[in-house]
Each structure stands twice: as C-alpha cells, then as structure tokens.
Amino acid sequence: MTTSRPADDLRKDDKRDEPKGNGGPAGAIANWVDERTGAAKGARFLMKKVFPDHWSFMLGEIAMYSLIILLLTGTFLTFWFVPSMGETVYNGSYVPLKGVQMSEAFKSTVNISMDVRGGLLIRQIHHWAALLFLVSIMLHMARVFFTGAFRKPREINWIIGLLLFMLAMVEGFAGYSLPDDLLSGTGIRAAEGFMLSIPVIGSYVASLVFGGGFPGEAIIPRLFTVHVLLLPAIIVGLFTAHIILVMVHKHTQYPGPGRTNKNVVGFPLMPVYTAKAGGFFFIVFGVTALISGLVTINPIWMYGPYEPTMVTAGSQPDWYMGFADGALRLLPGRLEFTLLEHTFVFNVFIGAILLIPLMWTAMGIYPFLEKWVTGDNEEHHLLDRPRNAPTRTGIGMAFFVFYFVLFFAAGNDLMAIKLHLSINDITWAFRILTFLGPVMAFWITKRLCLSLQRRDRDLVLHGRETGRIIRTAEGRFFEAHEPLNRYQRWPLVSFASHAPVSLPAGIDRNGVRRRKAAADKMRVRLSHFFFNDRIEPVTPAELEAAHHHDEPVREEIDHTVEEARRLEGDDFGGKLHGGAEELSSSSAYGHPDQR
Amino acid sequence: MTIDQPRNDKDGAVSSHDGHSEVATRDGAPAQFENPGLPPHVHRAGDHDEKAAKRSERQVAALFTMSMLGTVLFIVSYFAISADDVVTLPLIGPMKALHAALGTTLAMSLLGIGLGAVHWAKTLMSDEEVVEERHTLRSPDEARDGALKILEEGAESAQLKRRPLVKYTLGASMGLFALPLGLQLVGSLGPLRRSKVVGDLQTTLWDSKLPNGKPRRLMRDPDNTPIRLSDVTLGSVFHVLPEGIDEAAHPQNEKVKASVILVSLEESVIKSAREKAWGIGGVVAYSKICTHVGCPVGLYEQQTHHLLCPCHQSTFDMTDDCKVVFGPAGHPLPQLKISVDTEGYIVADQGFKEPVGPSFWERS
Numbered sequence: 001m002t003t004s005r006p007a008d009d010l011r012k013d014d015k016r017d018e019p020k021g022n023g024g025p026a027g028a029i030a031n032w033v034d035e036r037t038g039a040a041k042g043a044r045f046l047m048k049k050v051f052p053d054h055w056s057f058m059l060g061e062i063a064m065y066s067l068i069i070l071l072l073t074g075t076f077l078t079f080w081f082v083p084s085m086g087e088t089v090y091n092g093s094y095v096p097l098k099g100v101q102m103s104e105a106f107k108s109t110v111n112i113s114m115d116v117r118g119g120l121l122i123r124q125i126h127h128w129a130a131l132l133f134l135v136s137i138m139l140h141m142a143r144v145f146f147t148g149a150f151r152k153p154r155e156i157n158w159i160i161g162l163l164l165f166m167l168a169m170v171e172g173f174a175g176y177s178l179p180d181d182l183l184s185g186t187g188i189r190a191a192e193g194f195m196l197s198i199p200v201i202g203s204y205v206a207s208l209v210f211g212g213g214f215p216g217e218a219i220i221p222r223l224f225t226v227h228v229l230l231l232p233a234i235i236v237g238l239f240t241a242h243i244i245l246v247m248v249h250k251h252t253q254y255p256g257p258g259r260t261n262k263n264v265v266g267f268p269l270m271p272v273y274t275a276k277a278g279g280f281f282f283i284v285f286g287v288t289a290l291i292s293g294l295v296t297i298n299p300i301w302m303y304g305p306y307e308p309t310m311v312t313a314g315s316q317p318d319w320y321m322g323f324a325d326g327a328l329r330l331l332p333g334r335l336e337f338t339l340l341e342h343t344f345v346f347n348v349f350i351g352a353i354l355l356i357p358l359m360w361t362a363m364g365i366y367p368f369l370e371k372w373v374t375g376d377n378e379e380h381h382l383l384d385r386p387r388n389a390p391t392r393t394g395i396g397m398a399f400f401v402f403y404f405v406l407f408f409a410a411g412n413d414l415m416a417i418k419l420h421l422s423i424n425d426i427t428w429a430f431r432i433l434t435f436l437g438p439v440m441a442f443w444i445t446k447r448l449c450l451s452l453q454r455r456d457r458d459l460v461l462h463g464r465e466t467g468r469i470i471r472t473a474e475g476r477f478f479e480a481h482e483p484l485n486r487y488q489r490w491p492l493v494s495f496a497s498h499a500p501v502s503l504p505a506g507i508d509r510n511g512v513r514r515r516k517a518a519a520d521k522m523r524v525r526l527s528h529f530f531f532n533d534r535i536e537p538v539t540p541a542e543l544e545a546a547h548h549h550d551e552p553v554r555e556e557i558d559h560t561v562e563e564a565r566r567l568e569g570d571d572f573g574g575k576l577h578g579g580a581e582e583l584s585s586s587s588a589y590g591h592p593d594q595r
Numbered sequence: 596m597t598i599d600q601p602r603n604d605k606d607g608a609v610s611s612h613d614g615h616s617e618v619a620t621r622d623g624a625p626a627q628f629e630n631p632g633l634p635p636h637v638h639r640a641g642d643h644d645e646k647a648a649k650r651s652e653r654q655v656a657a658l659f660t661m662s663m664l665g666t667v668l669f670i671v672s673y674f675a676i677s678a679d680d681v682v683t684l685p686l687i688g689p690m691k692a693l694h695a696a697l698g699t700t701l702a703m704s705l706l707g708i709g710l711g712a713v714h715w716a717k718t719l720m721s722d723e724e725v726v727e728e729r730h731t732l733r734s735p736d737e738a739r740d741g742a743l744k745i746l747e748e749g750a751e752s753a754q755l756k757r758r759p760l761v762k763y764t765l766g767a768s769m770g771l772f773a774l775p776l777g778l779q780l781v782g783s784l785g786p787l788r789r790s791k792v793v794g795d796l797q798t799t800l801w802d803s804k805l806p807n808g809k810p811r812r813l814m815r816d817p818d819n820t821p822i823r824l825s826d827v828t829l830g831s832v833f834h835v836l837p838e839g840i841d842e843a844a845h846p847q848n849e850k851v852k853a854s855v856i857l858v859s860l861e862e863s864v865i866k867s868a869r870e871k872a873w874g875i876g877g878v879v880a881y882s883k884i885c886t887h888v889g890c891p892v893g894l895y896e897q898q899t900h901h902l903l904c905p906c907h908q909s910t911f912d913m914t915d916d917c918k919v920v921f922g923p924a925g926h927p928l929p930q931l932k933i934s935v936d937t938e939g940y941i942v943a944d945q946g947f948k949e950p951v952g953p954s955f956w957e958r959s
Contacts, residue, residue, distance in 0.1 A: 050727035093678075117673060117693065118694075118697050121698050186906065189851070189890060192888075193889040194888060197953065198956075199956055200956055203792050203956060204787055206955075207786055208785040208787070210785060212785050213796075213851070213852075215848065215851065216848060218785075250727070257633060258630065258726070259630075263726050263729060265725070267722075267724065271720050272722075275716035276712070276713055279708065279709045279710070279715075280709060282708040282712065283706060285705045286709055287706070290698060290702035292698055293695055293698010293702060295687070307817075308854065311890050311905050312905065313894065315890070328907050331923050333919050333922065333923050335925070336954055337925075342956055343954050343956055343959045345953070345954040347887070347923050348888055348954070381729060423908055427922070486631040490628065494630065539628075540627070
C-alpha cells in the first residue's frame with residue numbers, strides 16, 4: 001500500500017464526511033442517515049408542506065387515527081384470541097358460564113375480557129375505535145361530497161375513499177363475528193341466508209364460504225384470516241395511496257380572502273401541524289380509551305356462546321350495517337317467487353347483496369356525472385359552500401335520508417316497543433319514507449340552499465341588519481344596516497354559478513348522429529335539472545346600484561345621526577353609515593325597493 | 596378583525612379605510628369582485644405579552660405533566676387493583692375497578708399529550724398563515740412526449756409490433772395464469788357437488804330414522820328428554836330437536852336445520868285441514884328456522900298464535916299453515932308431521948316435505 005499518490009494532493013482540500021459540528025449527536029445521526037438515503041430533500045419538502053385549517057378537515061384525520069388505533073389494539077388481541085370453532089368447556093373465572101360448552105373462539109374472547117389484565121380495555125378500545133372509524137369515514141365523505149372536493153383532480157381519491165368505506169364495513173363485520181357469541185353467530189347465520197339468495201350460484205357460494213353446511217368449522221378461522229391479514233393489508237394499501245394523493249394534490253381549502261384556486265393558505269407541517277395533528281392523534285386515542293374504560297360495548301359474556309337454536313330479541317348488527325339490515329326488514333316477502341322451477345329470493349337478494357354495490361356505484365359515478373353535466377374540465381382546489389351548489393347538496397341530502405330511513409328501519413322492533421306502536425305500521429311508514437323521504441329531502445334542501453344564497457346576496461347588497469332603529473325627524477323609522485367589508489364580502493361573492501347548457505346548434509341538422517344527439521339532449525335535460533334554479537353571485541355593478549339606491553335613505557339617516565350627535569353627544573359607536581331599510585307596515589324585512 | 600368603515604362618498608359606493616376602492620365608478624364597474632387578499636393578521640395575546648405566553652407555557656407543561664401522572668397511575672393500577680374489585684361510578688353503575696382505572700388513566704396519559712400539544716400549537720407556535728403555490732398536476736407536454744417516446748421505443752426494441760405472436764401469446768398467458776390459483780381456491784374451499792350442496796340444504800335429520808329403525812322422537816331443547824303428548828298442555832310451547840342429534844356427524848349443522856317448535860293450540864282455531872291432519876289434536880310442530888334468512892323464530896304470541904322472528908320481524912300464523920302474515924319472509928314455515936309412539940312419546944313420522952330455512956335457487 002502506498003501512502004502518497006499524486007491524486008492525494010488534489011483531494012487534500014476535500015471535506016470529509018464528518019458531522020458539521022453544529023447539531024450534536026442528533027445532527028450526526030441525521031447526517032449519517034442523509035448521506036445514505038438523501039432523506040433531507042424529502043424531509044424538507046414534507047416539513048414545508050402547508051395544510052389549511054378547518055374543523056371539517058379533522059374528520060378524515062379521525063378516520064386515519066382510528067385505523068392506527070385499530071391496527072395497534074388488533075395486534076394485541078391476536079396474542080390471546082384463538083380463532084377456532086373447536087368445542088370446549090368453559091372453566092375460567094366468569095361464574096355464570098362455568099361448565100358451558102362453547103367454541104375456542106368464544107372461550108378465548110371471554111378470557112380476554114375476564115382474565116387477561118387490561119384485556120377488556122384493549123378489546124373495547126378495538127371495538128369503539130371500529131365504530132369511530134366508520135362514523136368518521138362517513139362524515140368525512142359527507143364533507144367531501146357537500147363541498148365538492150371530489151371534483152377534478154380528486155376523483156381517484158373519491159373512488160379510493162369509497163372502496164375504503166366499503167372494505168371498512170366488511171372488515172368490521174368480519175371482526176365482530178369472530179367471538180362466535182350468540183349475537184354475532186346470528187349475524188353469520190343471516191349472512192349465510194344472504195349468500196343463499198344469490199340467483200344461480202347462491203348455494204355454492206355459501207358452501208364455499210362455510211366449507212359445507214352452516215355453521216361448519218371453517219368460518220371463524222377463515223374470517224380471522226380475512227380480518228387480520230387480507231382486509232387490513234388492502235385497507236392500509238389503499239389508505240397509503242389516499243394519503244399520497246392528498247400530498248400530491250395539496251389539500252383543498254374553503255373560499256376566503258387571499259385563498260385562490262392556485263394557492264394553499266394554512267400552516268406548515270413543521271411545527272404547527274406536527275403538533276396539532278400529532279396531538280390530535282393522542283386526543284382521539286385518549287377519548288377512545290376513556291369511552292372504552294367507562295362504557296361497555298359488545299358484552300359477549302352476557303350473550304353467551306352461539307347456539308343455532310337460540311336468538312335474542314332486538315338482534316341488530318353494529319350500526320354501520322344497520323342500513324342493510326333495515327332494507328331487509330322493509331323488503332316485502334312477495335319478492336320471493338318461483339319461475340321456471342327456480343326460486344328467486346329477491347326479498348333478501350336486493351337488500352343484502354345488491355344494495356351496497358348499487359349505492360356505492362351511484363356514489364362512484366356522481367363526480368363523473370356532474371363533470372359531464374357541467375362540462376367543467378378545470379382543476380378545483382377551492383371548496384364549494386354547500387349552499388352554492390343547491391342541486392348537488394339536495395342530491396346528497398336525498399342520499400343521506402335514504403340511508404337513514406333504512407338505518408332507522410333496522411330499529412323498527414325497538415321503536416315498536418319503546419313507542420308502543422304497531423310494528424306493522426312502523427314498517428309501512430318506513431317503506432313509504434324510503435321513496436318519499438329522499439324526494440322531500442331533495443326539494444327542501446334545494447330550496448333552503450337557494451334561500452341561503454338569496455340571503456347572502458341580501459347581505460352583500462344591503463349589509464348586516466344591526467337591529468338599531470333610527471327615527472328621522474319627520475317620524476320615519478329605519479333599521480341601520482352595516483355594510484360588509486371586502487374581506488367579509490369576498491366568500492359570499494366568489495362562487496361560480498353554472499348556467500344550464502342549451503342544445504348545441506346543428507346537431508339535428510344532419511340527422512345522422514342520432515346517438516350523440518340523444519346524449520346531448522340528456523345532458524341538456526340534466527343541466528336544466530341541475531342549474532335551472534340558480535342564484536348568481538352579486539356583481540360589483542349590482543352592489544353599486546344597491547348603494548346608489550340606498551343613498552337617499554343613508555343620507556337621511558346620516559342627517560338624523562348628525563342631529564342626534566349634535567344634540568346629545570352620542571356617537572352611536574360610529575356604525576350607522578351603511579345602507580338601511582325603512583320599516584314600513586308591510587314588511588320589516590322587505591327589500592328597500594318596495595318602499 | 597375590526598370592521599372597515601366605508602366612507603360616505605358620493606360616487607364610489609364602497610371604499611374601505613385604506614382608500615383601496617373596488618368599485619370605482621358606476622360606469623367602469625368590473626364584472627367580478629377582486630380577491631382582496633389575506634386580511635391583516637390579528638395578533639394573539641401571547642404574541643406581545645410575555646406574561647400571557649408564560650401562562651400558556653405553564654398550561655402546556657401542566658398538561659404534559661398530567662400525562663405523566665396518568666402513565667404512573669396506569670402502572671400502579673395495573674399491579675395494585677384486584678381483578679375482582681367492583682366500583683360503582685355515577686351515571687354508569689357498577690363495573691370492574693381494574694378496567695375503569697386502566698381506561699381512565701390511559702385516557703389521562705394520552706389526552707395530556709394531545710391537549711398539551713394542541714394548546715402549544717395554538718398559543719405559542721406562529722399563527723401567521725403561510726401561502727404555498729399550487730401547480731397544475733398535468734405533466735408538461737415535453738415530459739408526456741418523452742414518456743410516450745420511451746414507451747414506443749421500448750415496444751419497438753422489444754419488437755412488440757413486429758412479432759404479434761409474442762404479443763398475443765403473452766396476453767393470453769397473462770390472462771390465464773391466475774386460473775390455476777383461482778381454481779385451487781374455489782375448488783377446495785368447500786364441496787361443490789350439486790348432490791352435496793343442494794342435498795345438504797334439502798335434508799334434515801328428521802328425514803332419517805334412528806339406527807334401530809325407529810322414528811325420531813321430539814326431544815326438549817336443551818334438556819334432550821322426550822316429550823309425552825300428555826306433557827303438551829294447551830298453550831304450551833316446546834323447543835325441540837330430533838332424538839339422536841348428538842350422535843350426528845356435525846351436531847351444530849344438524850341443529851341449524853332440524854330445530855322445531857311444538858305448540859299446543861285449540862283444535863278449533865286451526866284453519867288448515869292439512870295442519871290438523873299433520874298434528875295431533877291441535878298439537879302441531881313447525882320448523883323453527885325462519886324462511887327469510889334463517890334466524891330461529893323464537894317469539895310465540897299466545898294471544899294471536901303468531902310466531903315472530905326477532906331478526907327481521909317476519910310474522911307467521913300458527914293457525915294457518917304458518918303462512919307469512921307480515922314481514923320480509925317469502926314463504927311459510929314447513930310443518931313437521933307428528934304422531935305418538937307406543938310409549939306415548941311424540942315422534943316424527945317423516946321429514947319435512949320441503950326444505951327448511953332461507954330460500955335458495957334450487958329450492959322449488
């Protein structure tokens with residue numbers, strides 16, 4: 001080995017990869033890592049990332065944190081849970097079940113609840129977090145829908161979200177079926193009935209899932225694999241894609257002064273959102289732990305092990321499966337019929353098998369439908385206030401009402417008992433509401449939105465009603481209005497109002513492209529359905545005209561206030577210079593035009 | 596934020612404090628309002644007042660300390676509280692002391708960190724909003740063309756176009772390779788022979804006689820004792836399983852199908868001739884498995900002679916072949932023909948004449 005080479009001279013000024021000195025041991029580690037991964041570039045990018053602030057953006061966060069809590073507590077539970085339907089006899093510490101024959105799965109769940117120290121807490125955190133997971137997913141999706149956050153470029157994330165929602169439901173069902181208790185066993189029993197209802201292949205599907213007849217001995221171990229491996233892997237994968245897309249798209253923001261379609265206004269990940277979002281994880285976990293420590297959920301030791309011949313009154317699934325259960329209760333038995341020597345079990349098939357894919361397809365299609373109707377190909381990063389998209393908001397509410405009619409129908413027996421009503425009447429009421437409710441919800445919501453838009457217009461044009469009444473010298477009464485400043489005004493005037501499209505000229509002239517013409521006609525019809533009733537935002541000219549209109553009144557008020565000031569030295573807080581309306585006998589809230 | 600006061604100008608309808616006017620004149624009014632930009636920043640108390648900031652610091656530290664306290668209490672509770680101790684909490688009632696203590700202390704430990712961090716962020720960290728620019732997601736044309744070119748060149752170099760045989764066989768094999776795995780899974784998860792699958796759904800233990808050739812007696816569930824006709828007093832209800840069910844290959848599977856409800860009605864209320872004939876003087880037996888999705892039809896209303904399924908509220912009329920009078924079930928509960936053997940016990944002469952439980956494609 002030579003100690004001096006010619007090249008050494010050239011290198012003598014090179015820097016050695018030693019720590020830079022400042023930063024201490026942490027800096028040294030960071031340096032070590034970065035020289036091997038180049039992580040600083042990504043870290044800089046991430047830490048600078050800006051997130052806008054709004055309470056409704058936390059709903060998705062809750063879902064994310066619930067998922068983490070579920071993964072954590074679920075892993076704990078696998079250390080004690082025995083996914084087996086092998087028959088055994090209970091001999092643990094819970095006296096009422098001593099000597100009872102049960103499956104290994106049930107016995108181990110009772111052991112987790114009774115004999116593992118803190119096991120019940122982990123089990124309950126797991127169950128509560130699952131309920132919270134589904135609630136937050138649903139509310140998050142409602143936020144995304146009603147604010148139009150699903151629009152370009154976020155359609156893919158909307159679809160991923162839908163898939164996550166559906167998988168989370170299945171995951172939840174698989175999870176609460178694992179203990180093999182009486183309630184969940186009844187649920188699996190019903191699930192077998194659902195599978196049997198599938199035309200042509202139903203019997204075979206059930207045979208495959210259960211490894212033969214119900215209950216067999218395969219279903220719990222199979223559900224266990226699905227619940228702890230298959231679905232979590234898919235959910236975590238989709239969730240990761242979901243979050244990466246949020247990073248790529250940058251978060252949407254609500255309209256406001258300084259916020260545009262071209263920027264994000266908010267706080268950087270470092271330090272504000274690290275603290276806020278990180279802290280929020282602990283808050284979600286803490287609240288879940290508190291609820292789980294104080295409120296019992298799914299006390300399987302009280303239900304007892306599954307017995308195919310037994311059932312309890314008031315059997316219901318976890319809340320997120322309620323709507324499908326409700327649909328099953330509403331579908332009349334005459335939908336089961338025999339045709340060509342085969343039995344069509346549509347009274348079950350529609351509610352248990354078709355409903356969820358149909359609803360999810362409708363939700364998945366919506367962004368594309370709206371895009372087709374509006375013909376809007378722009379990227380949208382500013383959210384809509386729900387009132388500014390009345391038809392969309394109406395459709396969303398109709399969907400919600402449909403969902404909740406079915407959801408509450410799953411409690412028809414409990415309602416009948418608590419309210420002392422006939423279950424038949426309640427069921428019929430729900431049947432009617434299933435169709436009537438969404439229509440009413442659509443109409444009412446749309447009208448409310450339009451009214452709110454008109455109110456916004458009024459607010460912009462004539463200012464806020466101060467509740468301050470002024471009497472002029474000749475005895476006329478006015479209510480002083482306080483105008484909005486430009487920051488307050490901006491969110492109310494900055495929305496886009498789509499006009500309905502009309503038939504493109506020349507389509508019918510050729511008479512050749514019939515199909516395209518039909519599609520165009522459809523689009524025009526839908527466009528009218530969406531945008532015929534609409535309120536335009538106030539334009540500067542309109543505002544000016546309104547002020548011009550209010551001018552004489554304002555002068556009169558100013559004059560009165562001047563007088564008052566002169567006479568009594570009252571300065572009225574200096575807030576009386578806006579527009580005003582005369583309180584005439586006809587209407588105190590009337591438009592000044594009617595004066 | 597303070598409210599800007601518009602001046603009472605004659606021409607400019609609205610103008611704000613800083614003299615910036617959006618609506619200059621009536622004639623030159625623009626079509627849309629202009630985004631006024633971020634409103635002036637409003638400072639918090641702690642930004643200038645060191646005392647307020649100090650107070651926030653103490654609050655944050657107190658919350659973090661609360662977390663530590665919670666952690667310590669959790670550990671103490673874990674070791675100190677007996678598993679048998681019961682504590683009665685207001686509004687909640689009696690519950691296991693260990694569970695309640697672990698839950699609340701864990702919550703304390705977690706909430707202390709969470710609330711402390713959020714309070715820290717809201718009171719001490721900068722609340723000056725930052726603006727980040729967005730860029731269109733679409734790649735520049737150059738990048739797109741480049742990607743396309745690489746693809747084309749790759750396809751060219753692989754001779755994808757020139758050698759269609761490779762292309763088509765690759766496509767076909769890729770389309771088919773999942774079949775073996777799929778076949779293994781689907782083929783082996785459960786039996787698929789029609790005679791097994793459908794046969795299993797169509798038969799119950801009642802169809803077969805006991806090994807000694809005698810018909811199966813109706814046994815009380817869960818006592819597993821036979822029922823004398825004389826035990827079945829008017830209005831009584833028995834939950835029934837077939838004799839010898841514990842000797843079956845899969846007792847649970849058999850229970851699901853063979854479960855029966857035995858009820859004694861006044862013969863005069865029975866409307867159906869077949870129902871009378873298949874019973875014994877008003878004592879009738881029906882499948883207890885709901886024809887909707889298979890829950891046990893557990894609720895018998897003595898007044899109306901209705902059987903109600905607690906799962907989805909299908910209601911069956913016991914006096915009329917157990918026809919569906921309300922709810923989602925699609926067909927009546929099958930009746931089990933019963934008689935009395937030489938020793939006076941109720942037995943089933945034959946199995947059900949139709950499949951029990953939920954409907955399926957091959958049912959009819």
